[in-house]
Amino acid sequence: MPSGLDPRTGLPVVAMVGGGQLARMTHQAAVALGQSLRVLAASSDESAALVTADVRLGDHRNLADLQQLADGATVVTFDHEHVPTEHLHALEAAGHRVAPGPDALVHAQDKLVLRRALQEAGEPQPAWAEVRTVHDVTAFVDDVGWPVILKTPRGGYDGKGVFVVDGPDDVAAFLERHGTLLAEERVPMMRELSAQVARSPFGQIAVWPVVETVQRDGVCAEVLAPAPDLSDELATAAQELAVRIADRLGVVGMLAVELFQTADGVLVNELAMRPHNSGHWTIEGARTSQFEQHLRAVLDYPLGSTAMTAPVAVMANVLGGAAAADDWAGPPLDERVHHLMAHWPDVKLHWYGKGLRPGRKLGHVTALGNDLEEVRARAVAAARYLADGIVDDAFAFEQEH
Amino acid sequence: MPSGLDPRTGLPVVAMVGGGQLARMTHQAAVALGQSLRVLAASSDESAALVTADVRLGDHRNLADLQQLADGATVVTFDHEHVPTEHLHALEAAGHRVAPGPDALVHAQDKLVLRRALQEAGEPQPAWAEVRTVHDVTAFVDDVGWPVILKTPRGGYDGKGVFVVDGPDDVAAFLERHGTLLAEERVPMMRELSAQVARSPFGQIAVWPVVETVQRDGVCAEVLAPAPDLSDELATAAQELAVRIADRLGVVGMLAVELFQTADGVLVNELAMRPHNSGHWTIEGARTSQFEQHLRAVLDYPLGSTAMTAPVAVMANVLGGAAAADDWAGPPLDERVHHLMAHWPDVKLHWYGKGLRPGRKLGHVTALGNDLEEVRARAVAAARYLADGIVDDAFAFEQEH
Incomplete structure (x- = not known):
């Protein structure tokens, strides 16, 4: 039996760094493939650690913990981008497979590295500059005007580490606090899209329909699949762009x-x-979910069909409300789940088992159907009810108009 | 917080007796609902024990093991019918919720109890008799003729404990070996169907389309959903029959x-x-799978939509071949999975992680589509390839005609 297969099953063992909801949902996909996801979690009550059989407690910044995770696994992969690049090189040097590899992953870890790579490839991106001094910023502003966006190259997500700066006053303070920053023009955008692909070591690439992502306060609130009113030309261009990036x-x-x-x-x-x-909508909305596809890709299995299972799928996140962590205003969670199921018998729930915290992604819901307005109203109302315990059908209506 | 909720999540804990593939797939559904299935398994390498976080090792015939499983759980349920009735009464007496309750479950445990109940209810069933002596059998044969089917009232499944008897010669030996038996006429049947429903304590009932089950050697080989060429009248009659039984x-x-x-x-x-x-086809083929619905029902949650997600769904079981347990003839499993994915990118795999054994249910595949012949050929060929490692497209063709 090749090394890295589970002797109990004859099938691979995928080890994932991180115990969040992405690992949790990847485990569900792993179970169908005859596998059991191995997870490196910081604590036993993390989202994935609550539901997986093979949990290793440890720190993703600690090489010994990473090595222990990798030992006996077929491949090591990630539910976040926060593992130090040098540790990944060390794992590879020790003979472990890491997917994506450190030289690819750094483009998702470091926004400056990404900007340089895209520039070299001639791919479309906002005007940008690496800035270390106030002078760097004002020179950049001479080209693009105020406001500019300043971003920490590493560590930001969900709007964290991103600052909209309207004039020179705060620049010195930002630079002092964060060191080298990425400056970007504020793009006159109509909306945000996401193009998802999977790529295997063999080089096979699978492409889902391009989706619209609706952000609130820098956090993804809704995903509309496929992106409404997107021309075939632009959809194809976005998909081809994603394929080129994955390949390059x-x-x-x-x-x-x-x-x-x-x-x-x-x-x-x-x-x-x-x-x-x-890509959470793909669990029900596509023949192969992003979670199954991620496993297939990192294992160099052939990729699955990305065909949609319905004309329209809408995912809505459930975000923790403004109340303090232990103060879940309104009906208790179990009662909300009852009500959700009674009110929306065909909305699919995914609850992550995490503690409450304002703004935290606690779960999501997905609705499928034929008519975007109707499907979206259903998903958004269900997610909103889970978040705040208030049934407000007017909210659904308001979303539509 | 009400007792029986997990203090870490505020959500219920369902405890399932048995660690087979039904528990394994129920866990996948539990994860989406924010839960983690607690499993009583006989060993740590059972199908569900490989993938769940909360495994209790023990024996389903041992009351202490059952009590330990039930402690702190919201409800106790089952992946098989083999728990002694008196233990379930003991759990209820100790204040635990058991679903289905022992007075219902006994009808799935004891075929004689079922026959009596259906007779009392006037529901359609084969001619039958409880037989203790050769004379009992021959008196029954006077009514229905040879051959008769003799069944052990308890413990049989997948064709085990069922004997087709063509004449009086073997009857004495069967009775001596097994004691009281259920005798049934051999029904001149056209095919086998299955009508699945879910019922909650509140009394809500959800009904899926009636399916055709194709058996080989007494074991389910394929399920065709919905049952082809079934009249609306008969489909409705079968569904109503299932609803009446669930209620009664x-x-x-x-x-x-x-x-x-x-x-x-x-x-x-x-x-x-x-x-x-x-009902395995419902994972992909219905808006709510039987596994999620079972959880919803035993928790008295409102039930989910049973609408189909495609016009046709076909499930095919992968049964262990005739080779000995450790002698997996042909390509190793991991290679078969590669090939399956390459050849059938939209067939969905469910592999149970179990050791090989002739005739054992190792996994299943599900295909969806519009045309029964095409969908069935795809599912059957994929399952057959997984079972024996031979690609035989002619087989698929032969199935169609």
């Missing part, structure tokens, strides 16, 4: 290319090389 | 009513009060 960077596994749509086309915002919030 | 027996959870279709209608063969092989 040698991505293995899932790749989400977050895009700004402008009057002139699409610009690359950033990349994620793992299952991504913009 | 007070079933809580999934109920599969296995039916013989004859020229005159349908007759009840036997019952299963748990997720059932005839």
Whole structure:
């Protein structure tokens, strides 16, 4: 039996760094394939650790913990981008397979590295500059005007580490606090899109329909699949862009290319090389989910069909409300789940088992159907009810208009 | 917080007796609902024990093991029918919720109890008799003629404990070996059907389309959903029959009513009060799977939509070949999975992680589509390839004609 297969089953063992909801949902997909996801979690009550059989407690910044995770596994992959690049090189040097590899993953870890790579490839992106001094910023502003977006190259997500700066006053303070920053023009965007592909080491690539991602306060709130009113030309262009990036960077596994749509086309915002919030709709909405596909890709299995199972799928996130962590205003969760099921018998629930925290992604719901307005209203109302315990059908209506 | 909710999540804990593939797939559904299935398994390498976080090792015939499983759980349910009735009464007496309850479950455990109940209810079933002596059998044969079917009232499944007897010669030996038996006429059946419903304690009932189950050597080989060429009248009659049985027996959870279709209608063969092989197609083929619905029902949650997601769904079981347990003839499993994915990119795999054994249910595949012949050929060829490692497209063709 080749090394890295589970002797109990004769099938691979995928080890995932991170115990969040992405690992949790990847485990569900692994179970169908005869596998059991091995998870490196920071604590036993993390989302994935609550539901998986093979949990290793440890720190993703600690090489010994990573090595222990990798020992006996077929391949190591990720539910976040926060593993130090040098640790990944060390794992590879020790003979472990890492997917995506460190030289690809760094483009999802470091926004400056991504900007340089896209520039070299001639791919569309916002005007940008690497800035270390106030002078760097004002020189950049001479080209693009205020406001500019300042981003920490590493560590930001869900709007964290991103600052909209309207004038020179705060620049010195930002630079002092964060060091080298990425400056970007504020793009006159119409909306945000996501193009997801999966790529295997063999080089096979699978492409899902391009989706629209609706953000609120920098956090993904809804995903509309396929992106409504997107021309075939632009959809194809976005898909081809994602395929080119996956190929050029040698991505293995899932790749989400977050895009700004402008009057002139699409610009690359950033990349994620793992299952991504913009692909949760694929669990019910596509023949192969992003979670199964990620496993297939990192294992160099042939990829599955990405055909949609319905004309329209809408995913809505359930975000923790403004109340304090232990203060779940309104009906208790179990009662909300009862009500959700009674009110929306065909909305699919995915609850992550996490503690409450304002703004935290606690779960999501997916609705399928034929008519975008109707499907979206259903998903958004269900997610909103789970989040705040208030049934407000007017909200659904308001979303439509 | 009400007792029986997981303090880490605020959500219920369902405890399932048995660690087979039904528990394994129920866990996948539990994860989406924010839960983690607690499993009583006989060993740590059982199908469900490989993939769940909360495994209790023990014996389903041991009351102490059952009590330990039930402690702190919201409800106890089953992946098989083999728990002694008196233990279930003992659990209820100790304040635990058991679903289905022992007075319902006994009808799935004891075929004589079922026959008496159906007779009392006036529901259609084969001619039958409780037989203790050779004279009992020959008196029954005077009515129905040879051959007769002799069944052990308890413990049989997948064709085990069922004997077709062509004449009086072997009857004495069977009776001596097994004691009291159930004798049934051999029904001149056209095919076998299954009508699945779920019922909650509140009394809500959800009904899936009636399916055809194709048996080989007494084991389910394929399930065709919906049952082809079934008149609306007969489909409705079968569904209403299943609803009446669920109500009359007070079933809580999934109920599969296995039916013989004859020229005159349908007759009840036997019952299963748990997720059932005839409902595996619902994972992809229905908006709510039987596994999610079982959880919803035993928790008294509102039930989910049973609408189909495609016009046709076909499930094909992968059965262990005739080779000895460790002698997996042909390509190793991992290579078969590669090939399956390459050849059938939209067939969905469910592999149970079990050791090989001739005739054992190792996994299943599901295909969806519009045309029964095409969908069935795809599912059957894929399952056959997984079972024996031989690609035989002619087989698929032969199935169609």
